[in-house]
Amino acid sequence: MSGASLSPWLALLSRELRLALRHPADTLAAVMFFILVAALFPFGVGPAPETLARLAPGALLAAALLAALLPLDRLFGADAEDGTLDQLLLSGLAPAAVALAKAAAHWLTTGLPLLLATPVAAAMLNLPVEAWPAAMGALGLAAGVLSLLGTAGAALTLGARRGGVLLPLLVLPLAIPCVIFGAAGIEAAAAGLAARPYLLLLAALLAAALSLAPLAAGAALRTE
Amino acid sequence: MLEARDLACLRGERAVFAGLSFRLAPGDALLLVGANGAGKSTLLRLLAGLLRPAAGTVLWEGADALADRAAHAARLRYLSHQDALKPALTARENLAFFARLWGGEAAAALAALDLLPLADLPARVLSAGQKRRLALARLALAPLRQPAPLWLLDEPTVGLDAASVGRLGDLLARHRTGGGMVLAATHLPLPLPDARELRL
Numbered sequence: 001m002s003g004a005s006l007s008p009w010l011a012l013l014s015r016e017l018r019l020a021l022r023h024p025a026d027t028l029a030a031v032m033f034f035i036l037v038a039a040l041f042p043f044g045v046g047p048a049p050e051t052l053a054r055l056a057p058g059a060l061l062a063a064a065l066l067a068a069l070l071p072l073d074r075l076f077g078a079d080a081e082d083g084t085l086d087q088l089l090l091s092g093l094a095p096a097a098v099a100l101a102k103a104a105a106h107w108l109t110t111g112l113p114l115l116l117a118t119p120v121a122a123a124m125l126n127l128p129v130e131a132w133p134a135a136m137g138a139l140g141l142a143a144g145v146l147s148l149l150g151t152a153g154a155a156l157t158l159g160a161r162r163g164g165v166l167l168p169l170l171v172l173p174l175a176i177p178c179v180i181f182g183a184a185g186i187e188a189a190a191a192g193l194a195a196r197p198y199l200l201l202l203a204a205l206l207a208a209a210l211s212l213a214p215l216a217a218g219a220a221l222r223t224e
Numbered sequence: 225m226l227e228a229r230d231l232a233c234l235r236g237e238r239a240v241f242a243g244l245s246f247r248l249a250p251g252d253a254l255l256l257v258g259a260n261g262a263g264k265s266t267l268l269r270l271l272a273g274l275l276r277p278a279a280g281t282v283l284w285e286g287a288d289a290l291a292d293r294a295a296h297a298a299r300l301r302y303l304s305h306q307d308a309l310k311p312a313l314t315a316r317e318n319l320a321f322f323a324r325l326w327g328g329e330a331a332a333a334l335a336a337l338d339l340l341p342l343a344d345l346p347a348r349v350l351s352a353g354q355k356r357r358l359a360l361a362r363l364a365l366a367p368l369r370q371p372a373p374l375w376l377l378d379e380p381t382v383g384l385d386a387a388s389v390g391r392l393g394d395l396l397a398r399h400r401t402g403g404g405m406v407l408a409a410t411h412l413p414l415p416l417p418d419a420r421e422l423r424l
Contacts, residue, residue, distance in 0.1 A: 007324065015313075018317070019310055019313065081306070083306030084310065086304050089274060090272060090273070
């Protein structure tokens with residue numbers, strides 16, 4: 001992105017963040033959903049600590065990704081309804097840049113709070129404390145990938161009837177690699193092994209999504 | 225100079241309009257009139273580059289306007305049917321965002337539509353006419369960095385009181401004397417003296 005278009009991009013990002021601060025309910029709902037799903041596991045599986053700890057990595061990842069999906073179906077919907085999306089497409093920003101700003105705002109207002117809530121959920125799932133930093137790293141990266149994939153999904157399903165149902169069906173299968181590498185990393189850290197290789201693989205997925213997903217989302221917004 | 229040649233647009237399987245041609249020179253105003261569903265809004269969206277024409281071309285200074293849509297977007301302001309306001313932001317914040325995109329002074333633009341007393345209220349509590357005025361205030365952001373000669377207005381006066389229509393008239397007159405062009409779709413009389421009419 002050239003310097004000239006960075007300032008409008010930051011203007012859009014700061015507006016998205018300001019809107020999220022005025023409506024904290026969306027962020028709170030995602031965080032509460034995440035913690036509640038994590039809290040359901042001990043009831044369903046039984047409180048045996050070793051069983052829970054065994055399930056914890058996968059459960060954390062799955063719960064976080066589902067929670068991060070919650071605000072996605074309104075990502076472009078509200079803007080499309082009130083005419084803001086037209087103005088954004090005419091703002092001089094490339095559609096891909098608009099999508100990237102949306103994805104960044106989604107990560108900052110959903111992914112980051114989920115990352116901060118990870119210790120609470122990890123404690124309820126009896127994940128060993130040594131694995132908490134790895135869990136936070138894995139969740140942060142996986143939520144980043146989901147923000148990007150989800151933005152592309154939200155742009156594609158914009159205007160589709162029942163887009164809210166379609167969106168998880170499109171996005172979650174693509175997020176499977178994040179669950180695999182993220183859970184493997186947390187498991188490794190819990191067993192006292194290095195989580196770094198897994199987190200690096202997650203970071204590679206994030207890099208790939210970062211370069212591809214905004215382009216896909218931008219193309220979808222264009223043809224809307 | 226904006227020129228449309230043989231424009232046609234399809235919505236679903238139905239032709240909304242076809243064979244539409246007109247030109248607009250600096251200072252010109254063109255009123256789009258026609259029954260509901262005649263394609264006035266569609267034509268404005270098409271000229272803004274938000275829709276692709278099924279046939280025909282839009283020319284700007286003789287060159288294809290929609291080839292570089294970012295450059296085309298930079299020379300126009302589009303006032304859609306919706307006001308494009310965020311209910312949670314104040315009037316000033318709503319406008320300041322566009323001032324950061326385009327340049328221009330948010331306070332001066334608010335003053336031009338007599339919105340300064342409402343500047344710090346969230347857009348949520350504004351009445352329909354006040355929201356429309358706030359949307360129109362975007363036109364009053366007169367940036368030196370990126371002036372927009374082409375104004376595409378979709379029913380600009382819906383919900384406005386007489387005083388606000390007068391203020392819009394001043395804004396339109398200033399835009400036209402500065403060499404700007406106005407295309408407006410409307411069912412109501414607009415303060416656009418000697419505007420031509422295009423019946424769809």
